[in-house]
Amino acid sequence: MGVPGDMNLELLDYIKDVDGLRWIGNANELNAAYAADGYSRIKGCPGVLVTTFGVGELSALNGIAGAYTEQVKVIHVVGTTSTTAQKNRLMIHHCLGPSPDHKVRVTPNHHVRAAHCWLDNPETAASEIDVGIPTHRTLTPANHHLHQRVFRECYVHSLPVYIFVPSDFVHVPVSGSISPLANLALISDHENETAAIAATISTIYAAKSPVVIVDALVSRHLAIDVTRELVDFLGFPTFSTSMGKSIIDETRPYFHGIYNGQVSVPDVCKVIEQDSDLVIDLGPLLSDSNTGGHTRKIAESKLITVLPNHVSIGNKTYQEVGLASFLSALLRSIDKSRLPRPSAPLIRELPPPRDVDAEHVTQSWVWKRLGLFVRPGDVLIAESGTAQFGLPDAQLPEGITYITQVYYGSIGYTVPACLGAALARQDLDQSGRIILVVGDGSLQLTVQEVGTMIKLGLHNIIIMVINNDGYTIERAIHGPEEAYNDIATWNHMGMLDFFGARDGQANSRAVRTKKEFDEIVSLTEYTNPKTIQVLEVFMEKMDLPWRLESQIAIINERIAQTSKARG
Amino acid sequence: MGVPGDMNLELLDYIKDVDGLRWIGNANELNAAYAADGYSRIKGCPGVLVTTFGVGELSALNGIAGAYTEQVKVIHVVGTTSTTAQKNRLMIHHCLGPSPDHKVRVTPNHHVRAAHCWLDNPETAASEIDVGIPTHRTLTPANHHLHQRVFRECYVHSLPVYIFVPSDFVHVPVSGSISPLANLALISDHENETAAIAATISTIYAAKSPVVIVDALVSRHLAIDVTRELVDFLGFPTFSTSMGKSIIDETRPYFHGIYNGQVSVPDVCKVIEQDSDLVIDLGPLLSDSNTGGHTRKIAESKLITVLPNHVSIGNKTYQEVGLASFLSALLRSIDKSRLPRPSAPLIRELPPPRDVDAEHVTQSWVWKRLGLFVRPGDVLIAESGTAQFGLPDAQLPEGITYITQVYYGSIGYTVPACLGAALARQDLDQSGRIILVVGDGSLQLTVQEVGTMIKLGLHNIIIMVINNDGYTIERAIHGPEEAYNDIATWNHMGMLDFFGARDGQANSRAVRTKKEFDEIVSLTEYTNPKTIQVLEVFMEKMDLPWRLESQIAIINERIAQTSKARG
Structure with missing residues (x-):
């Protein structure tokens, strides 16, 4: 997606040379960023937008900030002025003010991205983007931060990243071949994950009235399929949040509605907050609007919270545990025969609205x-x-x-x-x-x-x-x-x-x-x-x-x- | 101008209470920023936009960056979360990411504004905006920086400023009365200005073939009228740049066209760069697009450059000299009888275009x-x-x-x-x-x-x-x-x-x-x-x-x- 500009035109020439890649011209850059976000939410891979530096970059910023806040994978490729113009602080159009620092916008962006790189060195350009680690080395939590370049950062954090391409480096060949990364998901620390699984399983076996909440980060961190399998397997009363809606099939018998703190059907609140003795909270994103204005009231002691890079059980936290990895391991490790079989909760519908008989659309x-x-x-x-x-x-x-x-x-x-x-x-x-x-x-x-x-x-x-x-x-x-x-x-x-x-x-x-x-x-x-x-x-x-x-x-x-x- | 949002609604209530103030709802915030910029360019005073924080603030950012780069007075009023929510880093909608710093966007903006303030203290709120200095004190270059609050900064630099209003301070009465500022223009250092005037006058008297270039900063720094008067008075061959166009009446006999470096009618270049012995350059903004891609070739030794806050004559610079103040003083001090009377330059038109006879619009x-x-x-x-x-x-x-x-x-x-x-x-x-x-x-x-x-x-x-x-x-x-x-x-x-x-x-x-x-x-x-x-x-x-x-x-x-x- 994107909008052409004189700083990115020659870069755009290469798009049509890549099999399976196509250029979508948007009407403006904010729209391009939103479109890339929507693309990523369907396809799971990053949506990519290409803009010119300055005007295009800043126009898109609110869309990138949205992707950051909602944890959506977006890659923003920015065609910039040449490195010579940057060095000489030339007043090139789209710059900011007198004696402009052409890289100044890198700072504004740093709160809305996981990583960025400048492709101004052919020796490092390939590894800056997607050569994370030599194939002969094993990726572990201990070394993977050394090699987290922009693609990996984008995937591991499910956040936007920026790639800046100076106009004088567009046609420069890069050294080395690009070896695709074997695994872009967060690698769990094996010991921590094993401990988390054990603790989770024993907690589940001990529960009498467990429930599951499915939230947004499950989809952002590519764990939709395993989550569906898991809730099917568990059969516990299951709820979604506003942001987690549609991850779970809402026609399944174990699905009982949307939980959004006090902004829920009252029985939904009661079942989760009062009646349950265990809440398995998958991928929560606890913003005001996703929690009925921070009105969730779930005792920490009965919570298992599965987040993108750690799991908390009560007040104990297991760091460096990847969400998808953890859920898969959990599925593999759990014994169906030892699962509690809670009865279906009573969720009464709201009384019919006053305008139920209106002829106009309400x-x-x-x-x-x-x-x-x-x-x-x-x-x-x-x-x-x-x-x-x-x-x-x-x-x-x-x-x-x-x-x-x-x-x-x-x-x-x-x-x-x-x-x-x-x-x-x-x-x-x-x-x-x-x-x-x-x-x-x-x-x-x-x-x-x-x-x-x-x-x-x-x-x-x-x-x-x-x-x-x-x-x-x-x-x-x-x-x-x-x-x-x-x-x-x-x-x-x-x-x-x-x-x-x-x-x-x-x-x-x-x-x-x-x-x-x-x-x-x-x-x-x-x-x-x-x-x-x-x-x-x-x-x-x-x-x-x-x-x-x-x-x-x-x-x-x-x-x-x-x-x-x-x- | 602006777009309503839940963080600014109660603030907007006050607009209709102010005589002569009206609310213009725009379709989006980028447009509001551009509209405020256009408003300011006509009226000379700042255009004002009001948005919600986060989404609205960032959407408008490219428009504010444009005003900064083109030196246009814009005030961006941002309705923000309450100070309590800020303190507790609550995940309120429109924030950035987990455990959000609600003020984080202040940093992104600092390259696109002259000043900002947070109205979170009733004791200082009034002076933060527009009470620059107690009326009994004289404003001088030595003390005015102590009192340059946002209105003054906006005017003196002709740049955007931000005013952040937390939602819990909208209805809080402020102390003291607001005394309007007597003079929002930059106050010249008297000694420097006098010296600059003397040097300018003697340089002009000594010239044989002086020319004048009128550029954008003349209009931004509210010196259009005095500039028109001055070029009328001098009668020297006068040129505009692309950005300075329309400041000077182009039907006047002394007006000879647009100077944009090598991207000019050849004779325009020749007259300015070769034939003249003095170039009085009023309010230049020397970006690539305003200079034919940095192809101006004017020897520094024959340049008098009048900028918003200083004047350069050859290689000597007079600091703290305000543009409008300097031009007025120059007009008052100069003796018409001693002015050189250069002959009108020969500016030949370009040859007729090849498609001169086309019937379609060309x-x-x-x-x-x-x-x-x-x-x-x-x-x-x-x-x-x-x-x-x-x-x-x-x-x-x-x-x-x-x-x-x-x-x-x-x-x-x-x-x-x-x-x-x-x-x-x-x-x-x-x-x-x-x-x-x-x-x-x-x-x-x-x-x-x-x-x-x-x-x-x-x-x-x-x-x-x-x-x-x-x-x-x-x-x-x-x-x-x-x-x-x-x-x-x-x-x-x-x-x-x-x-x-x-x-x-x-x-x-x-x-x-x-x-x-x-x-x-x-x-x-x-x-x-x-x-x-x-x-x-x-x-x-x-x-x-x-x-x-x-x-x-x-x-x-x-x-x-x-x-x-x-x-």
């Missing part, structure tokens, strides 16, 4: 309805806002990938991420629809990437635009009627047409009632789209998903208490 | 034609690309403001800058058209801001979209037929309609020939627009302005020489 109705619309093989993408708080109510069958940015929460992320996801599915030769649910406000930040989808002829994308007349989530938080929560009123029915789609008008539809919604999503254009579709779904300005209402109530309560405490 | 024709279209009072905005290299050929009468980003050169800048410029003209109660010339590629980066123009009912904007089927400037540099220089093909005639304009179709027109162009721009919709207009101007993919051809030839020649030298 927040209380649409998300469950979308759960019925999606099929195995689909990708479902939820923008920050009502979609992100609503879609946890959709029951997702096996084989759906759900993408949303719960921790970083950068509005506009999903439109380019949808492009990236669609491209990844194309590269994997997998069918299925890419269903984007985006609010009218969020859409405005990154809308131009719809043009890229059309240019590339991506046919299996359905864009649902929630039109609730502005930033509803902000209205819910503060200033429901304030002008700052209003947006420009766009004619969404003209979007495909403007961005160059043939039959754009015909493939753009709007609905206001549940009946209309049901009819439209039953059309073959929706069950089996042959071209990009836009569905504008009108909803009431102040209609909110219950989880959003609940989250805001918690925050307001906290603010009120703080004010009171201060007197 | 690069060799359209820019001069635009010079005839603009009128005093108009704002003319040129996007990086062919427009920026072409418009130096347009002769601009008095009272035009020309906006372009020559040094930073971030494509997409102009669409939001156009919004900002239009708002500034509205706030100044000045009429005149806002004419934006943007390429089809650049338009794609920031197009959504057209929606904001429509939402606000800005009626006097004319958007000319140069449709030459992709990134022509990149094609000219490298890879003319490569796919990476292609873009998505948009239907520009559907743009206004999509973004919600009434009569969008009627106000969207396309031209291919000079005749059509002449006819359209003669319509009253163009001479006196009552609603936003779009004119798509088709041009050939590889048609280039001569200055761009010349610039690229210089760069290629240099690269060839470097390669040769290296063997």
